[in-house]
Amino acid sequence: MNEKLMHRRKWNITVFLFIIIVVTYLSAAITNFDFIHGITAFPEAIGWIFSNLVITHGTIEKLPTILEKLNETIFMSIAATTTAAVVSLFLGIMGSRATKINSFLSVLARFVASTSRNIPVVAWALILLLSFGQNSITGYLALFVGTVGFLTRAFIESIDEASQSAVEALTATGATYAHIVNKAVIPQSLPQMISWILFMIETNIRSATLVGILTGTGIGYIFDLYYKTMNYNAVALVTFSVVISVIIIELISNYIRKVIL
């Protein structure tokens, strides 16, 4: 590395840092974010959390209702993920370079994945709420659409990565398309796919809380209810139950991932 290159690199980093600082400052100006207030508010907020968000004996009575709603949320996220995975498997096979049937379907699959992924879950929830009303199906569909987008992209990548040479070898032996997909593509990319599905279930439980607040279903609804009636002890209990279930699901999926990958 000569001196000139060093100099240029240093210059690049300075410009880069300068841009970041300007963009941050502009963002603070446009959102009315006050750094000093932000910093002073933080310890206060933490103090408030520790003194107010405590689970008392009175709130334990609400546990059955909370668990019922939590159950609904967890199953909603699992169902949305697994059904989306089935659709994504087809879209992924169509979209992947190794296994595509024709380029039109491939582009179509990628387009569907890109739009459904980039429109936020919130927008889907609000759109679906207008016609489906307040029930689990609204939340389920909102999660489903976003998950299809994400999983299709992930599946395309895992199929591309895993099966290029296997597909070529099987094509040379004269295997049919169905054979190639069934015997080479799916078995090879299955562990990767399951890992992505598990990851998506974890993500969806968190999004389901958000979708629940918007669509009035599941754990999000009950959180919103206690939040608005300022029953902060119950809010704490809801938060803890979400945390515990997310951590349990993470531990299970980490175990599965460790064994299969």
Add this chain to the structure above:
Amino acid sequence: MVQGLSTTSHIKRTKRGRIAIKSGSKAERVIQWTILLFIVSTVMAFMFFDYTGLDIISAITETAYNIKVMFLEPSLSHFTWAEAFYQVGVTLGLAVLSTVLGAVIAFFLALLAATNLSKEWVSKSVRITVAFIRAVPTVLWVLIFAIAAGLGSEAAVLGMLFHSVAYLVKAFSEAIEEIDAGVLESLRATGSSWWHIVIHAVLPSTFTYLLSWTFLRFEINFSVAVAMGAAAGAGGIGFELFMASGFYFDLREVGFITYAILIIAIMLEVLSTRLKNRYL
């Protein structure tokens, strides 16, 4: 002698005497159980669902109609183009603030969390704290901060920051742990201080990774910021989306806002793949 070499003992056979094609390894069994678990819980989920007020056929036709109106006739009625730009700017601003501040804080915490740079108990306690923070959905953090710190961008940024930090610490510390142990050892042997190692070994060798994770988080934070606007009233385009659909029932405006969000999100994605191809 010949009997001892017979191949039958080396091939696994099924009960009917056929050669077993699949080997019953642990990984395969776990995969089968996982898939079975997925199927069972999906079927159970559809039984648990609450179907109040659902008329599936009219809902589907209505959604199809709504989507048609939204995407084919988008227009603005409750605010102007200038305001729309401003609101998108607010959402982007929230995303920038929580990402930049989050990345800076996460870098220092990641140094503490990386096992090759820190003590074991420090690393463990940072990891456990971070895992706890990550398990609470962002919207709950924002709402909790909204009561504690008062409504406004501070609550939204602090809530989103919490999650960004937790996410980035995990990603950063994994990147730091992949640094060649020899580099660290040789620097330590020359008597370099901890900060010296961080500045001259850790930062240069992980910089591009850190940057690409940060940018990925920025993309996520943009959609999180939209969500916070809608669910926690944090302002920005998400709040307008919530008002347009929940208050005015103005499908054309919902369509316009959805397009605006979609365009920004796709631009960010294209930008990030460009950056990745160029620098990684």
